[in-house]
Amino acid sequence: MSVLWVLGAGQLGAMLKQAGTPLGIDVRPVDIESTETLPLAPTDIVTAEREEWPETVATKQLATHSNFVNLATFPQLADRLTQKQWLDRLELATAPWFPVESDSTATHAYEMLGDRVLMKRRRGGYDGKGQYWLKQSEGSEIPEDWKGQAIAEQAINFDEEVSLVGVRGKNGDTHFYPLTLNLHINGILYASISPLERLQPLQAKAEQMLSKLMDALDYVGVMAMECFRVGDDLLINELAPRVHNSGHWTQAGASVCQFENHVRAVTGLPLAPAEVKNQSIMVNLIGIDLDYNWLNLQGLELYWYKKEVRLGRKVGHLNFCSGNSSTLQKALEELNLPNPYPEALTWLKKNLPII
Known part of the structure; x- marks a missing residue:
C-alpha cells in the first residue's frame, strides 16, 4: 500500500x-x-x-x-466567490448574494439584499472570523479594505443549522451520513446531534444537492455541506472539501467514521454505507483546559488535540453515543463546563429525542 x-x-x-x-x-x-x-x-x-x-x-x-486528490477543487471552494458561482451554476439554493467590488456601496447592498447584510471575506475567516455586518438601522458602510475582497449575503432568518457529510469514491459511488443538527455560538460550532428522525424528510433533498456538486467537481473523498433550514427548504451556507467538525460524532456513532471513509475513498479502497449505531452527540471543546474527570461520564469518548489552550481555539471534542436517552441526559447534567457551555448543554438536552 x-x-x-x-x-x-x-x-x-x-x-x-x-x-x-x-x-x-x-x-x-x-x-x-x-x-x-x-x-x-x-x-x-x-x-x-x-x-x-x-x-x-x-x-x-x-x-x-x-x-x-482533488487538487483542482480546493481553490474553487476555498474562495467564497467561486464557491457561490458553482452553486449558482448548478442551481443549488443559497442565500442571495453579490461580490463586493471596488465601487460597491452599502446603499446598493441594502437595495439588493435588505436591511441586514453579512459580508464574508472571500478567503479564510472560519469560526466566525472574517465577517462584517452591514445594518441599515446603524448606517453601516463598507470598509475600504473589504472592497474587492469579500462577498455580501442576505441575512437569513433560519429555523436551524444542519449539515450533511457525504463521501464519493473514484468510481462515482456516493454514501451519506444522516443530517446533523448544529449549534453555533459566536460563529463557532459548539454542539451537534445526529441522527434526528424529524430531519429525515430532508435527507433525500440534501443528498441530491451534495451529490450534484460532488459529481460536477468529480470530487473524491469526504465533503461537508452546511445548510440553513428554512421551513422545508435548505439553503447552502458553506462547503468544506474535507472531513468536517460536524461529522466528528461519526467516530462514536457509525460503523465507518468520516475519517475512515475519506481514507478509503482517496486510496481507492471499497466504500460501504456506514451503519448508524445509536443516538450521538458531540461537544466541541473551545479554549478550555483538559479535565480527565470527564472520563467518569458514561458513554463519553474524549478526543484531545494536544494544542496550546487559547481563547476561542478548538482544542478537543467529546463524543457521546447511546441507545438510552437517560444515559445521554445524565451525562449532560454531570458535564461541568464554563460559559457559554450552559447554553450549548441546554440546547442539547432540549433537542435530544426520547429513545
Whole structure:
C-alpha cells in the first residue's frame, strides 16, 4: 500500500492517521511549515486537511505531486466567490448574494439584499472570523479594505443549522451520513446531534444537492455541506472539501467514521454505507483546559488535540453515543463546563429525542 500524505498536521490530519492505522495504511500528516525533503514516491497519494495553504517547502512538494486528490477543487471552494458561482451554476439554493467590488456601496447592498447584510471575506475567516455586518438601522458602510475582497449575503432568518457529510469514491459511488443538527455560538460550532428522525424528510433533498456538486467537481473523498433550514427548504451556507467538525460524532456513532471513509475513498479502497449505531452527540471543546474527570461520564469518548489552550481555539471534542436517552441526559447534567457551555448543554438536552 502506498503512503497517504496529508497536507496539514492539525487535528484533522491526526484523526485521518488514526483512521488509517487499522486499515494498514501509512498516513503521514505534514506540517505546512516543514522544510524537510519528503520521501515522496510516484505511487504515493496526497490529500489535505485544509482548503488552502501558503507556499512553503512542504506544500510545494505535496501540491506538485501527480496523485494529489482533488487538487483542482480546493481553490474553487476555498474562495467564497467561486464557491457561490458553482452553486449558482448548478442551481443549488443559497442565500442571495453579490461580490463586493471596488465601487460597491452599502446603499446598493441594502437595495439588493435588505436591511441586514453579512459580508464574508472571500478567503479564510472560519469560526466566525472574517465577517462584517452591514445594518441599515446603524448606517453601516463598507470598509475600504473589504472592497474587492469579500462577498455580501442576505441575512437569513433560519429555523436551524444542519449539515450533511457525504463521501464519493473514484468510481462515482456516493454514501451519506444522516443530517446533523448544529449549534453555533459566536460563529463557532459548539454542539451537534445526529441522527434526528424529524430531519429525515430532508435527507433525500440534501443528498441530491451534495451529490450534484460532488459529481460536477468529480470530487473524491469526504465533503461537508452546511445548510440553513428554512421551513422545508435548505439553503447552502458553506462547503468544506474535507472531513468536517460536524461529522466528528461519526467516530462514536457509525460503523465507518468520516475519517475512515475519506481514507478509503482517496486510496481507492471499497466504500460501504456506514451503519448508524445509536443516538450521538458531540461537544466541541473551545479554549478550555483538559479535565480527565470527564472520563467518569458514561458513554463519553474524549478526543484531545494536544494544542496550546487559547481563547476561542478548538482544542478537543467529546463524543457521546447511546441507545438510552437517560444515559445521554445524565451525562449532560454531570458535564461541568464554563460559559457559554450552559447554553450549548441546554440546547442539547432540549433537542435530544426520547429513545
